[in-house]
Amino acid sequence: MGLPSPSEEDTFDYGLYLLDIILQESGHFLDEFDGMPLPQQDWSVQVDNPFIREQLDYNREAEQHRANTNYALMETNPEQQQAFVKILESVEKQSGKLFFLSGPGGTGKTFVYKTICNAVRARGWIVLCVASTGIAALLLAGGRTAHSMFKIPIDGLTAESFCNIPKQSQRADLIRCTRLII
Known part of the structure; x- marks a missing residue:
């Protein structure tokens, strides 16, 4: 995630993001599964952007x-x-x-x-x-x-x-x- 001390909510949300990426590789999406929560943050931008990572690098x-x-x-x-x-x-x-x-x-x-x-x-x-x-x-x-x-x-x-x-x-x-x- 690029965060030094992520909260439990961030870890859960990031996990959902990773699940969605894995599903997309097989042609599916997380929102196809009823009742499955979706990631709330746009982790693709945060993980790949050093400016954002720096600004989120707080305990x-x-x-x-x-x-x-x-x-x-x-x-x-x-x-x-x-x-x-x-x-x-x-x-x-x-x-x-x-x-x-x-x-x-x-x-x-x-x-x-x-x-x-x-x-x-x-x-x-x-x-x-x-x-x-x-x-x-x-x-x-x-x-x-x-x-x-x-x-x-x-x-x-x-x-x-x-x-x-x-x-x-x-x-x-x-x-x-x-x-x-x-």
């Missing part, structure tokens, strides 16, 4: 523990707690909402980001953490600069410039599988 139990611990610390700051709840709810429902956390340095914005990342990764979903500078990208686990993640051109930027990510590329597959971008 979900450890991520959940960090999310729970950090959320408990938010009890003293209701604004942080409210932001966490609203953002996570949007991610769970796939609402496609845009959020902006604003505040002076030291008010806990990065703490909220980290807690959200932990909670999203604990569910086995992909969250991409990007920033405009390398230093800022280092503040979040798995962080990258936006220009390296999204192939944003730096030199010779014009009105006709675009991000060079072919739609059939592995990077495009990663973006399609992503539940949240911070």
Whole structure:
């Protein structure tokens, strides 16, 4: 599967995926068998894509523990707690909402980001953490600069410039599988 510590659900789902591949080699499909569950994830993309494997390379139990611990610390700051709840709810429902956390340095914005990342990764979903500078990208686990993640051109930027990510590329597959971008 390419995952260091897959959950039982992931292992079961991957097993269904492998059964379907074996059946397809003999001209059959898993959905031909009444009552047989089908894989819920597109393992063909995940197994063959190093970008996706890297983003799923988190211990979900450890991520959940960090999310729970950090959320408990938010009890003293209701604004942080409210932001966490609203953002996570949007991610769970796939609402496609845009959020902006604003505040002076030291008010806990990065703490909220980290807690959200932990909670999203604990569910086995992909969250991409990007920033405009390398230093800022280092503040979040798995962080990258936006220009390296999204192939944003730096030199010779014009009105006709675009991000060079072919739609059939592995990077495009990663973006399609992503539940949240911070």
